[in-house]
Amino acid sequence: MSKVIKGGTVVTADRQYKADVLIEGEKILEIGENLTGDEVIDASEAYVIPGGIDPHTHLEMPFMGTTAAETFESGTFAAAAGGTTMLVDFCLPGADGSLLNAIDDWDRKSKDQICVDISYHMAITDWNERIFNEMETVVKERGINTFKHFMAYKGALMVEDDEMFASFKRCAELGALPLVHAENGDIVQELQQKYLAEGVTGPEGHAYSRPPEVEGEAANRAIMIADAAGTPLYIVHVSCEQAHEAIRRARQKGMRVYGEPLIQHLTLDESEYFNKDWQYAARRVMSPPFRNKEHQASLWAGLAAGSLQVVATDHAAFDDQQKRMGVGDFTKIPNGTGGLEERMAMLWTQGVETGRLTPEEFVAATSSNIAKILNVYPMKGALVPGADADVVVWDPTIKKTISPATQKSIIDYNVFEGMEVTAQPRYTLSRGDVVWAYGQNSQPQPGRGKFVKRAPYASASKALSKWKSLNTPRKIERDPMNIPSGV
Numbered sequence: 001m002s003k004v005i006k007g008g009t010v011v012t013a014d015r016q017y018k019a020d021v022l023i024e025g026e027k028i029l030e031i032g033e034n035l036t037g038d039e040v041i042d043a044s045e046a047y048v049i050p051g052g053i054d055p056h057t058h059l060e061m062p063f064m065g066t067t068a069a070e071t072f073e074s075g076t077f078a079a080a081a082g083g084t085t086m087l088v089d090f091c092l093p094g095a096d097g098s099l100l101n102a103i104d105d106w107d108r109k110s111k112d113q114i115c116v117d118i119s120y121h122m123a124i125t126d127w128n129e130r131i132f133n134e135m136e137t138v139v140k141e142r143g144i145n146t147f148k149h150f151m152a153y154k155g156a157l158m159v160e161d162d163e164m165f166a167s168f169k170r171c172a173e174l175g176a177l178p179l180v181h182a183e184n185g186d187i188v189q190e191l192q193q194k195y196l197a198e199g200v201t202g203p204e205g206h207a208y209s210r211p212p213e214v215e216g217e218a219a220n221r222a223i224m225i226a227d228a229a230g231t232p233l234y235i236v237h238v239s240c241e242q243a244h245e246a247i248r249r250a251r252q253k254g255m256r257v258y259g260e261p262l263i264q265h266l267t268l269d270e271s272e273y274f275n276k277d278w279q280y281a282a283r284r285v286m287s288p289p290f291r292n293k294e295h296q297a298s299l300w301a302g303l304a305a306g307s308l309q310v311v312a313t314d315h316a317a318f319d320d321q322q323k324r325m326g327v328g329d330f331t332k333i334p335n336g337t338g339g340l341e342e343r344m345a346m347l348w349t350q351g352v353e354t355g356r357l358t359p360e361e362f363v364a365a366t367s368s369n370i371a372k373i374l375n376v377y378p379m380k381g382a383l384v385p386g387a388d389a390d391v392v393v394w395d396p397t398i399k400k401t402i403s404p405a406t407q408k409s410i411i412d413y414n415v416f417e418g419m420e421v422t423a424q425p426r427y428t429l430s431r432g433d434v435v436w437a438y439g440q441n442s443q444p445q446p447g448r449g450k451f452v453k454r455a456p457y458a459s460a461s462k463a464l465s466k467w468k469s470l471n472t473p474r475k476i477e478r479d480p481m482n483i484p485s486g487v
């Protein structure tokens with residue numbers, strides 16, 4: 001049974017052109033003019049783009065004394081409703097510290113629930129021989145080629161510089177890519193105590209205690225450690241000019257450093273934390289916090305210039321009740337906001353509709369670039385024969401006001417509530433199945449999503465280690481006759 005997406009304009013990261021897309025089973029069979037198939041999907045007046053990939057989610061994550069309320073089912077259905085067909089969730093080791101047990105745990109939670117495809121990043125939250133050994137199995141057998149390091153959340157997830165250096169070196173050996181949450185956790189903790197002592201207990205204290213300098217310092221430090229360890233680096237949720245500047249500088253020096261701004265940081269600013277309504281402000285507490293307009297301008301410029309590559313969400317959705325754990329002490333408000341369902345529409349509306357991004361740059365930032373970084377391109381993130389038929393018919397004529405009443409996320413609010421978006425997925429296809437049709441009462445299809453294994457990186461790691469070994473500092477051989485005798 002074939003499907004043909006007819007009459008649309010295909011947009012890839014490189015170009016746009018009029019063509020039909022023929023799908024056979026789970027794969028794209030052909031792209032061209034006047035194609036026919038058993039079933040026709042109408043794409044007239046619309047764009048046809050690769051399904052979005054959100055590389056940063058925390059579904060059902062145990063964190064800060066609670067568990068993120070968004071489930072694998074509701075989260076992956078919300079993703080499909082927003083045009084995202086693959087997400088990458090962060091797998092956190094539990095009390096026993098085992099990476100392999102953590103993967104089993106995440107599989108148990110996700111397997112029968114997911115409506116679209118997923119993959120995992122593995123978090124390194126400690127350092128010991130067992131972790132060193134398990135990392136090899138994680139990469140070679142479990143198909144996870146990315147390891148996340150938190151430089152913040154002291155006393156919980158944070159790792160020290162020497163642990164990060166050891167883990168980065170291990171990543172280099174295994175052909176894996178290290179990721180960092182870049183914030184100086186020691187200074188954050190000091191600043192949190194300072195503001196609490198001064199009586200600043202509300203959500204604004206969260207923003208005051210995590211200034212851009214704290215992020216910029218950590219980004220620079222992580223880049224230095226990655227360089228010393230001989231590995232590329234991916235910095236998650238880049239929120240400010242200081243961190244962006246560190247990435248730009250590193251890339252100018254020839255380093256492979258990637259930066260991921262979030263749709264929240266691009267479109268919401270720090271004034272949200274000054275709202276008189278505690279609950280309103282607490283809903284927006286996430287790390288790093290939202291910044292001012294100058295930082296937002298820097299992030300938008302980075303996406304256009306190519307110094308930042310990916311737009312994600314860091315979807316970590318806690319409900320109102322959970323946020324109230326921090327009444328009287330902002331350090332206890334569970335950190336995280338949602339955005340899985342809104343990422344593509346918000347980026348289109350505030351990026352493409354304003355001329356800050358081209359449609360091609362939109363595709364690059366929402367799927368193609370991250371597919372390459374994750375080493376799943378062109379199976380994902382591309383519209384070419386042989387690729388997975390993760391395809392979105394993107395309709396730039398559907399206007400919608402974002403509201404919790406109509407969202408698929410199970411959270412009781414939405415940080416983008418009241419904002420208008422000017423495009424929506426008319427259809428979302430995941431490996432050839434229609435998983436979302438706008439206005440047609442689509443229902444979640446839990447269990448149809450698959451786990452996507454990702455092979456270790458061959459070329460970037462090989463090129464970097466070759467370059468490093470050619471340029472490594474070496475002992476200078478000297479004629480013993482030219483060495484004076486010691487005293």
Ligand SMILES: NC(=O)NCCC(=O)O
Nearest residue numbers: 181286287314316335336
């Ligand atoms: N970002 C955030 O506030 N919560 C999720 C955990 C993380 O990514 O730091």
Ligand SMILES: [Zn+2]
Nearest residue numbers: 181236237287
């Ligand atoms: Zn983080």
Ligand SMILES: [Zn+2]
Nearest residue numbers: 056058314316
């Ligand atoms: Zn995160």
